[in-house]
Amino acid sequence: xxxxxxxxxxxxxxxxxxxxxxxxxxxxxxxxxxxxxxxxxxxxxxxxxxxxxxxxxxxxxxxxxxxxxxxxxxxxxxxxxxxxxxxxxxxxxxxxxxxxxxxxxxxxxxxxxxxxxxxxxxxxxxxxxxxxxxxxxxxxxxxxxxxxxxxxxxxxxxxxxxxxxxxxxxxxx
Numbered sequence: 001x002x003x004x005x006x007x008x009x010x011x012x013x014x015x016x017x018x019x020x021x022x023x024x025x026x027x028x029x030x031x032x033x034x035x036x037x038x039x040x041x042x043x044x045x046x047x048x049x050x051x052x053x054x055x056x057x058x059x060x061x062x063x064x065x066x067x068x069x070x071x072x073x074x075x076x077x078x079x080x081x082x083x084x085x086x087x088x089x090x091x092x093x094x095x096x097x098x099x100x101x102x103x104x105x106x107x108x109x110x111x112x113x114x115x116x117x118x119x120x121x122x123x124x125x126x127x128x129x130x131x132x133x134x135x136x137x138x139x140x141x142x143x144x145x146x147x148x149x150x151x152x153x154x155x156x157x158x159x160x161x162x163x164x165x166x167x168x169x170x171x172x173x
Contacts, residue, residue: 026126033122038115043068044078048087048112051104058103060093066155087111
């Protein structure tokens with residue numbers, strides 16, 4: 001056992017435990033609403049949103065896996081489910097036939113449009129409405145500092161989000 005361990009202070013431990021509780025509880029709240037309203041998990045919603053935001057609504061599966069922080073096997077399993085529902089279409093990449101592209105269908109876009117209001121309400125009720133404008137700015141800064149360490153290549157879209165109209169209004173995307 002090494003004695004060089006920098007043990008957590010009481011304050012650090014309290015903050016860490018709260019962060020872990022948040023990380024455990026928030027996904028369930030997001031999944032519950034999306035499953036109830038759209039039959040989607042939050043991961044499926046994020047994958048569909050990534051495709052909807054991509055040029056030509058299309059992305060290589062490897063890029064989509066990176067953007068959603070998924071392994072290719074997990075993404076392939078989810079893509080099969082979304083494809084069976086007619087929400088996406090997969091096809092060989094025209095530039096590299098070894099790769100597979102995914103595109104969101106009109107039905108997928110329609111489902112996203114239908115699901116978005118409830119999702120936004122849940123995000124607001126669960127997180128954003130609990131914060132003052134100053135706390136929102138702090139959350140943005142804190143999450144950015146941690147993301148810079150966890151995702152230095154900025155694979156996830158969240159790492160490149162910026163405040164758009166001053167600190168009180170964040171641009172999603």
